[in-house]
Amino acid sequence: MSIKIAFEEPTSANVLCLGVYEENKLPEPTQKWDKTLKSLLSESLKKSRFKGKLNQSLSVFSPEGTQFILVGLGKSSEQNEMQSIKIGGSIAGALTASPSGEGAVEIYNLKGCKDEELVANLAYGALLKSWRFEKYFTTKTPDELYNVKKITFMTPDLAATEKCFKPLAAIAEGVFFTRTVVSEPGNVIIPETLAKAAETLKKDGVKIDVLSTKEMQKLGMDALLGVAQGSVHEPKFVVMQWEGGAKNEAPIAFVGKGVTFDSGGISIKPSANMEEMKYDMAGAGVVIGLMKALASRKAKANVVGVVGLVENMPSGSAQRPGDVVKSMSGQTIEVINTDAEGRLVLADALWYTQERFKPKFMVDLATLTGAMVICLGSERAGLFSSDEKLSKNLLAAGEKVGELLWEFPMDEAYDKDINSDIADVRNTSTGRGGGSITAAKFLQRFTNKFPWAHLDIAGVAWASKDLSFCAKGATAFGVRLLDRLVADNYEK
Numbered sequence: 379m380s381i382k383i384a385f386e387e388p389t390s391a392n393v394l395c396l397g398v399y400e401e402n403k404l405p406e407p408t409q410k411w412d413k414t415l416k417s418l419l420s421e422s423l424k425k426s427r428f429k430g431k432l433n434q435s436l437s438v439f440s441p442e443g444t445q446f447i448l449v450g451l452g453k454s455s456e457q458n459e460m461q462s463i464k465i466g467g468s469i470a471g472a473l474t475a476s477p478s479g480e481g482a483v484e485i486y487n488l489k490g491c492k493d494e495e496l497v498a499n500l501a502y503g504a505l506l507k508s509w510r511f512e513k514y515f516t517t518k519t520p521d522e523l524y525n526v527k528k529i530t531f532m533t534p535d536l537a538a539t540e541k542c543f544k545p546l547a548a549i550a551e552g553v554f555f556t557r558t559v560v561s562e563p564g565n566v567i568i569p570e571t572l573a574k575a576a577e578t579l580k581k582d583g584v585k586i587d588v589l590s591t592k593e594m595q596k597l598g599m600d601a602l603l604g605v606a607q608g609s610v611h612e613p614k615f616v617v618m619q620w621e622g623g624a625k626n627e628a629p630i631a632f633v634g635k636g637v638t639f640d641s642g643g644i645s646i647k648p649s650a651n652m653e654e655m656k657y658d659m660a661g662a663g664v665v666i667g668l669m670k671a672l673a674s675r676k677a678k679a680n681v682v683g684v685v686g687l688v689e690n691m692p693s694g695s696a697q698r699p700g701d702v703v704k705s706m707s708g709q710t711i712e713v714i715n716t717d718a719e720g721r722l723v724l725a726d727a728l729w730y731t732q733e734r735f736k737p738k739f740m741v742d743l744a745t746l747t748g749a750m751v752i753c754l755g756s757e758r759a760g761l762f763s764s765d766e767k768l769s770k771n772l773l774a775a776g777e778k779v780g781e782l783l784w785e786f787p788m789d790e791a792y793d794k795d796i797n798s799d800i801a802d803v804r805n806t807s808t809g810r811g812g813g814s815i816t817a818a819k820f821l822q823r824f825t826n827k828f829p830w831a832h833l834d835i836a837g838v839a840w841a842s843k844d845l846s847f848c849a850k851g852a853t854a855f856g857v858r859l860l861d862r863l864v865a866d867n868y869e870k
Contacts, residue, residue, distance in 0.1 A: 397450075399454045400431055402423045405451070435472035452464075465500055466500040505546075507846070509557055509848065511558065553671070560659070570612065572636060575666065613689075616683075618685075620677065620683075623680035630738050633727045643719060645716040664855070664860075668857050679869050682737060702800065706733075709802040711803055720744050739829035739830060757838075759835045763832070765829035771863055772833075773785065775859050796819060803823055817834070835856060840852060
C-alpha cells in the first residue's frame with residue numbers, strides 16, 4: 379500500500395488522468411487528447427454531470443480500451459500551490475478506479491502556474507492523500523484496501539520538477555511518520571516505544587537525548603511525573619536537536635504533549651469514545667514528525683524538538699484530585715482534575731526547553747481541551763500567543779499550507795480563574811467558561827516570558843472523514859504548517 383512517484387513518460391499507460399477546468403473548459407494537454415480521440419472527451423463531458431469542480435472525476439474509455447480519468451481543476455483563475463495539492467489529492471482518489479493500481483497524469487501548462495511547481499505539487503498532493511493505516515487488517519481482500527501502487531507524473535521539464543519535488547517528498551516523510559505513530563493503538567505506542575520511534579531520527583542526523591525517570595526526578599519535573607505515576611509504563615522525556623543553521627545561533631523550539639493514552643486518571647473519562655484517547659499524543663507526534671521533515675530536507679536552521687511522554691491511568695498509585703505538585707519551575711500546582719493532565723506535562727517541558735536552550739521562541743502543540751473542539755470544530759486549530767510577530771507568522775504559514783489557525787485572546791483577566799487557594803496555580807479554572815483560554819494561560823506561567831505560542835490541535839489531529847490531503851484518520855496537522863514557518867522565516 380504505497381504510491382511511487384516517477385517523473386518519466388510512461389511507455390504503456392492504460393490509465394491516464396487529464397485535467398478539466400470548471401464549466402468543462404479543456405486546458406492543454408487535454409485539448410490535444412480530445413483532438414486525437416475525435417472529440418470523445420468533450421462529447422462525454424456534455425453527456426455527464428461532471429462540471430470540472432474540485433474532487434470531481436469522470437472515466438471515459440477509448441475504443442482501444444485506454445481509460446481516461448478526467449479530474450476537476452476548479453476555476454482557471456484559482457490555480458495556485460494549494461489548489462494544485464488539492465488536485466493531486468483528487469488524483470490519488472480517482473485512480474482507485476484503475477484495475478492495475480497504476481496510472482499516469484498529464485496535467486501541465488495551466489494558467490498562472492510554472493510547470494515544474496505545478497507537477498511537483500500535484501505529486502505531493504497525491505502522495506499525501508495516498509497514505510493509509512491498514513497495518514492490522516488480516517481478512518480484507520486487496521480490492522477492499524487502497525489499491526494505487528504507482529502514479530507517473532508527466533512533465534515538460536524533468537530536472538526542474540524533480541528539484542521542486544524533492545523537499546516536498548521529505549516533508550511527506552515527516553507527515554507519514556506522525557500519522558503512523560498517532561494511528562497506532564495504546565498497547566503499541568507507550569512512552570518507551572514512542573521514544574524509540576523518535577530515536578530512529580538519529581539516522582537522519584538528529585541528535586537525540588532520552589531522559590529517564592531518575593533524571594526527571596533530579597530536574598524536579600514532578601508535574602510531569604505526577605501524571606505518569608498511575609501507569610505501569612514509565613514516562614520518557616525526549617530532546618531532539620537539528621543543527622542546520624549557523625554555529626552558536628539560538629535555536630527555535632517546538633514542544634509536544636505526548637500522553638500516549640489518556641483515561642483521565644482518577645477523574646476518569648466516560649467510556650464512550652475513550653478509545654480515541656490513543657491520539658492524545660498527537661502534539662508529540664507532530665513535533666517528532668516535524669523534526670524528521672526538517673532533517674530529511676536538510677533545513678538551514680537550528681531547531682529543537684522536546685516531547686514529554688506519559689500514560690495517564692487510574693490505579694492505586696495514581697495522582698488524586700486535590701494533590702499539590704511542584705513543577706520544575708518551582709511553582710506549585712493544585713491538581714483539581716487529573717484529566718487536565720496535558721498542561722502538567724507541558725509545564726515542565728516548556729520550562730526545561732527555555733531554561734536549557736534559550737530559544738528565539740517556543741511553540742507547543744497539544745490536543746489540550748475538549749472546549750476547543752466545541753469552539754472550532756475540525757476546521758481550525760486554536761492559536762494562543764504572547765508574541766504578535768510569531769502569531770502573524772504562524773497564521774500566514776497555516777494559510778499557505780491549508781492548516782488553518784484562529785487566534786484567541788490572552789487577556790490578563792483570565793489569570794484569576796486559575797488562582798489556587800492553597801498553591802501557586804490550579805490546573806483547571808474555577809468556572810466552565812473559556813476553558814481553552816484558561817488552559818493556555820496556565821501554560822503561559824511556565825514560559826518565563828519567552829516568545830511563545832500554543833496550538834490547541836484537539837479538533838484537527840484526527841479526521842472523521844476524508845479530507846483534501848488525507849484519508850480518514852490521523853492528519854499530522856502541524857507538520858506542514860511548522861515546516862513552512864521555519865522555511866519562510868528562519869532559514870538563511
